[in-house]
Amino acid sequence: MTSSSCYTIADKLRRGASWTPYKRRRDDPQVRPLQIYAVDPASHKREGAMAIVEIPYEPLEPGPKGRALWVHDVDASGQEYAPVDLEQSKLLLNDGISPTPVSPQFRQQMVYAVASRVRRSFRLALGRQLDWGFTTGGGPEGQLELRPQGSFEENAFYDKHKGCLSFGYYKTAASVEGRYLPNGFAFTALSHDIIAHEVTHALLDGLRSNFMTPSSPDTLAFHEGFADLIAVLHHFSYEDVVLAALRHSNGQVDVDGMLTAIATYFGHTTQGDDRPLRSAIDVDEKCFLTYDDKLEIHKLGSVLVSAVFDAFTTIYNRRSEPYILLATQGAGLKPKQLLPPGLDQVLAHTASTVAEQFLNVIIRAIDYCPPVDLEFGDFLRAVITADRELVADDPWAYREAWIDAFARRKIYPKYVEALSEDALLWHPPRHPLPRLEALSFAKLQFQGDPGNFFTVEESLRQARALGDFISARQNLSSFGLMANGDPMLHGDTVEPPSIESIRVARRTGPDGQVLFSLVAEVVQRRHTHMPDGQPYEHLGGCTIIVDEFGDVRYSIYKSAGAAGRLQTGQEYLAGSMRHYWATLDDGSLSPVAELFRRLH
Numbered sequence: 195m196t197s198s199s200c201y202t203i204a205d206k207l208r209r210g211a212s213w214t215p216y217k218r219r220r221d222d223p224q225v226r227p228l229q230i231y232a233v234d235p236a237s238h239k240r241e242g243a244m245a246i247v248e249i250p251y252e253p254l255e256p257g258p259k260g261r262a263l264w265v266h267d268v269d270a271s272g273q274e275y276a277p278v279d280l281e282q283s284k285l286l287l288n289d290g291i292s293p294t295p296v297s298p299q300f301r302q303q304m305v306y307a308v309a310s311r312v313r314r315s316f317r318l319a320l321g322r323q324l325d326w327g328f329t330t331g332g333g334p335e336g337q338l339e340l341r342p343q344g345s346f347e348e349n350a351f352y353d354k355h356k357g358c359l360s361f362g363y364y365k366t367a368a369s370v371e372g373r374y375l376p377n378g379f380a381f382t383a384l385s386h387d388i389i390a391h392e393v394t395h396a397l398l399d400g401l402r403s404n405f406m407t408p409s410s411p412d413t414l415a416f417h418e419g420f421a422d423l424i425a426v427l428h429h430f431s432y433e434d435v436v437l438a439a440l441r442h443s444n445g446q447v448d449v450d451g452m453l454t455a456i457a458t459y460f461g462h463t464t465q466g467d468d469r470p471l472r473s474a475i476d477v478d479e480k481c482f483l484t485y486d487d488k489l490e491i492h493k494l495g496s497v498l499v500s501a502v503f504d505a506f507t508t509i510y511n512r513r514s515e516p517y518i519l520l521a522t523q524g525a526g527l528k529p530k531q532l533l534p535p536g537l538d539q540v541l542a543h544t545a546s547t548v549a550e551q552f553l554n555v556i557i558r559a560i561d562y563c564p565p566v567d568l569e570f571g572d573f574l575r576a577v578i579t580a581d582r583e584l585v586a587d588d589p590w591a592y593r594e595a596w597i598d599a600f601a602r603r604k605i606y607p608k609y610v611e612a613l614s615e616d617a618l619l620w621h622p623p624r625h626p627l628p629r630l631e632a633l634s635f636a637k638l639q640f641q642g643d644p645g646n647f648f649t650v651e652e653s654l655r656q657a658r659a660l661g662d663f664i665s666a667r668q669n670l671s672s673f674g675l676m677a678n679g680d681p682m683l684h685g686d687t688v689e690p691p692s693i694e695s696i697r698v699a700r701r702t703g704p705d706g707q708v709l710f711s712l713v714a715e716v717v718q719r720r721h722t723h724m725p726d727g728q729p730y731e732h733l734g735g736c737t738i739i740v741d742e743f744g745d746v747r748y749s750i751y752k753s754a755g756a757a758g759r760l761q762t763g764q765e766y767l768a769g770s771m772r773h774y775w776a777t778l779d780d781g782s783l784s785p786v787a788e789l790f791r792r793l794h
């Protein structure tokens with residue numbers, strides 16, 4: 195951290211991007227087709243168990259090792275497995291290795307392909323290159339390291355300190371469900387859902403690194419729920435899987451099954467019954483599971499997942515109804531009726547389209563979330579704002595569906611006057627601020643495409659302009675920032691605000707309009723102590739969105755000086771969150787190192 199008198203610039207921002215994107219050549223292929231299990235090794239061939247997916251092309255070294263991802267196959271005992279070389283001509287002609295659960299090289303291909311695909315969804319939704327959140331570990335050129343047999347345990351996790359995703363393997367239960375061997379071996383690296391879930395943790399950490407601070411049940415549950423949502427929404431990108439599932443369910447997307455089950459493979463090989471690990475729909479006796487911050491973290495995450503899936507189902511039903519009426523001459527579908535010819539394909543296409551829209555909006559919404567201590571209600575506001583920015587008229591009432599689904603689960607945002615769309619939108623700062631000319635688009639130095647990383651020099655120029663602006667005494671309160679000596683701090687001290695990131699957000703709306711803005715994350719650390727005297731850092735922060743003219747469009751903050759937040763935070767820290775904090779040698783409280791290993 196290098197400091198000026200009134201703000202600091204995070205080391206991460208000063209160092210620039212941790213990896214260098216591949217620059218496409220004119221004669222490069224667009225994509226690299228690779229075979230994967232679309233669900234897991236035991237699903238049926240006729241139901242789309244295997245798929246050929248198209249990964250954005252880049253030259254690969256054996257591993258596969260690309261620019262952003264490096265598959266490094268070392269098992270728990272330290273044995274290294276021969277890396278697959280996807281540039282081999284036979285593999286190029288064959289779309290890689292054919293799916294098999296017993297080949298280490300196929301597992302390497304599978305984790306690379308699924309992780310690349312999920313990463314691509316984030317890139318498309320955000321319209322820019324994505325950096326990782328880890329600052330130690332990782333591959334030799336800053337890649338995220340993927341270990342397909344990273345540990346011998348019933349677990350898979352993102353390890354921020356090692357810059358690594360570790361996929362566990364384990365002995366299957368004595369009694370298993372489906373086409374698995376009892377007392378055999380199972381590899382989490384063969385489960386599409388688990389790979390998608392884990393890489394989402396790493397991608398989310400790259401966007402909002404303080405969401406890994408276990409400050410509240412919501413923040414941790416959000417990481418879990420969001421990772422599950424990304425996995426579930428990807429189910430809808432596999433045409434054969436969607437078709438088979440909709441034929442099974444008579445055109446319903448919310449029937450518990452292939453589309454809604456999360457990590458079936460893991461559930462079937464560890465629990466000895468036919469339940470998946472989790473599901474995207476409420477399964478508790480037809481009663482909605484409602485928000486309660488005392489729920490276990492994954493259960494709480496499921497409340498978020500089921501709320502989003504509920505909104506998704508509403509929109510799918512709304513959009514598919516005209517086709518169903520047309521195909522049945524106005525009669526609608528009867529229970530157990532076979533779908534009329536052709537209707538299955540139209541419904542599958544509708545489900546995939548709506549899933550892609552949901553995937554885009556939940557990823558884009560991250561740019562509209564506060565940088566610390568995210569609550570589910572904040573996420574709803576972020577979704578509504580992100581969606582409204584792009585689609586002003588909303589003819590299918592997507593946003594109403596979101597609000598209703600969250601209300602049904604008693605997820606309410608704080609400090610809003612009503613549960614209406616207008617009330618939920620984030621606001622510009624209450625007092626008008628001068629224009630921040632230095633951050634207007636005319637002044638930005640792009641590296642070719644506006645989605646590319648900025649140079650370090652340009653990032654620093656932007657960070658200094660923003661730092662000077664937010665730390666001016668008259669502007670502090672517009673961003674929820676505190677100065678030492680403020681009576682609201684009750685004698686605690688705060689560090690100067692730290693500029694953590696500044697990124698371009700570029701989105702294309704349904705009418706083809708392109709929207710540009712800059713999204714900055716600012717964090718402020720307050721040195722305080724628990725009621726028993728144990729010291730720790732309480733985080734405040736602000737997400738600042740600046741439009742193309744340099745006007746501050748949104749200031750979305752959680753102030754380090756807010757007394758209510760401090761008190762609630764301390765109650766969590768002393769209670770349900772204590773498990774995720776450790777006491778350091780100097781006696782202070784600090785988040786545990788292997789957060790997700792402990793959480794999963």
Ligand SMILES: [Zn+2]
Pocket residue numbers: 391395417418421790794
């Ligand atoms: Zn997780």
